Amino acid sequence: MRILLVEDDVMMGNSLQKGLGANGHAVDWLQDGSLVEGAVQSNTFDMLLLDLSLPGSDGLDILRSLRAARKRLPIIVITARADVKDRIAGLNLGADDYLAKPFSFEELEARIRAVERRISGFAETIVRFGPLNCNTATREVEFLGEKINLSSREYQILSALLSRPGAIVSKAQLTEKIYDWDSEIDSNALEVHIHRLRQKLSTKFIRTVRGLGYQLVDEPLQK
Template identity: 45%
Template sequence: MRILLTEDDPQLGRATQIGLEQAGYAVDWVQSAEHAHTAVRLHDYGCILLDLGLPGQDGMQALHALRKAGYGGAILIVTARDKIPERIAGLDGGADDFIVKPFDLDELAARIRSASRRAAGRLREELVHGDLVLDVAARQVTQAGKPVALTSREFGVLLTLVENSGRVLSREQLEHQLYSWGEEVESNAVQVHIHHLRKKLGRTLIRTVHAVGYCIDKPAPEAGA
C-alpha cells in the first residue's frame, strides 16, 4: 500500500518514513497541506497520515478539503495536540483515527492497518483467496496450510492483486503501490516479482493479459453456494 505522510518536522518525518518503509509500505512525504493536495490529485493513496500543525493551511482544514474533494481512503490524524475536543473534531470531521506524538511505530502501523481495513470494508486482518491466506499484519502467506516465504515486494504485489481480484492491473499500477518517490525502479521489476510468485505459488494463479497487465481471478464459488 502507498501512504502519504504529511509532517513538517524534518527529523520526525524522515524517521517515520523510514520506519514505515521497513514495515513494507511505500511512503511519500510532504511538509505542507498544499503539497498534500497536489500529491492526492496525482497519485492513489490507501492512507494519509495528516499532521494538524502544518504550515499554511491547518490540518483540520486540509482534512475537510480532502474529504470534500472525494478522497475515500483512510485518514489518520498524527499530532502533538492531545485535547479531547480536538480528537472529537478530527473524528467528526472525517478522520478514521487519531494518534498523538510521540508514538510507537508498531502502534502506528497497526492503526494504519486497522483504518485501511475498515476503509476497504474488511473485518479481519487476514485475506483468504482459495487456498491462499494472507496475514496482512505479519506479511506472511500460507498456501494449503503451508507457509510460503515471500520477499516484501513479492508480498506487496500479491496483496495488491488479491485485494483487486477480478481486475486487471497494469505494470504501472503495481509499481505505483510498491515504490515511493525517488526510488529507482528497474523496467522489468514487476515482471520479475510476478515470475517469482508463479514459481512459489503456481503458474496459474496470476494471469497475464497481453499488452494490459496482470490479474488474479476471483475464486470460483463453492458448490451449492
Template identity: 40%
Template structure:
C-alpha cells in the same frame, strides 16, 4: 503498502518514515499542507498520515478540501493536542482515526493496516484467496497450510493483488502501490515479480489481460 506522510517536523517525519519502512510500508513524505493536498488529490496512496499543524495550509483544511473532492482514502491524523474537542473536529471533518504525539510506531503501523483493510471491506489481518493465506501483520504467507517464503516486494505485490482480487490492475497501478518516490524501477520489475509469484503459487494465480494488465481471480476453476 504505499502511504503518504504529511509532517513538517524533520526529526519526527524521518523517524516515522524509517520506522514504517521496516514494517513493509512505502512512505512518501511531504512537509506542508499544500503539497499534501496535491498528493492526496492524486489518490496514489492506500492511506494518509496527516499532521494537523502543517505550514502553508493546516492539516484540518487539507483534510476538509480532500473530502470536498470526494477523496475516500483513509486518513489518520496526528495531533499534539490531546483535547477531546480537537479529536472530534478532526473525525467530523472526515478523518478515520487519530493518534496523539508522541507516536508509537508499532501502534501506528497496526492502525494503518486496519484502516486499509476496512477501506477494502476487510476486518481481519488475514486474507485468503484461492488457498493462499496472507497475514499482513506478521507478513507471512501459506499455501494449503505450507509456508511460502517471499521477498519483501513479492509479499507487497501479492498483498496488492489479494486486496484487489477480481480487479484488473495495470502495471502503472502496481508500480504506484509498490514503490515510493525516488525509487528506480526497471521497466520489467513488475513482470519479474509476477514470474516469481507464479513459480511459487502456480501459473494461474495471476492472469495476464493482454494490453490491459493483470488480475488475481477471486476463485479458480
C-alpha cells in the same frame, strides 16, 4: 500499500518513512501542508498520515478540503494536539482515526491495518483467496497449506492484487502502489518480481491478461 506521510518534523518524518518502508509500504513524505492537495490529485495513495500543525496549510484545513472534494482517501491524523476538542474536530471533519503523539510505531501500524480492513470490508486480519491465506498483521503467507517466504516487494505486489481479488490490476496501478517518488524503477522490474512471486506460489495463480495487467485466479491449483 502506498502512503502519503505529511509531517514537518524531520526526525519523526525520517523515522516513520524508514519504519513504514521496512514493513513493506511505499511512503512518500511531504513537509509542507500546501503541497498535499496537489499530491493527492496527481497520485493514487491508499492512505494519508496527516499531522495538523504544518507550514503552508493547517492539517484540519487540509482534511476539511479533501472531504469537501469528496476524496475517499483513508486519513489517519497523527498530531501532538491531544485535547479532546481537537480529536473531536478531526474525526468530525472526516478523519478515519486520530493518534496523539507520542505514540509507538507498533500502534500506528496496528491502526493502519485496522483502517485498511474497515475500508476494504475485511473484518479479520486473515485475507483468503482460493488456496492462499495472508495474515495482514504478521505478513505471513500460506499457499496450499505451506508457509511461503516473500520479499518486501513480492508481498507488496501480492497485497495490491489481494486488495482487488479476481479483478485485473494494470501494470501502471501495481507500479503506483509499490513504488514511491524516490524509487529508481527499471523497465522490467515489476515483471521480474511477479516472475519470482509465481515461482513461490504457482505459475497459474497469477494470470497475465495481455495488454491489461494481472489478476489472481481462484481455481483448483497445484504447485
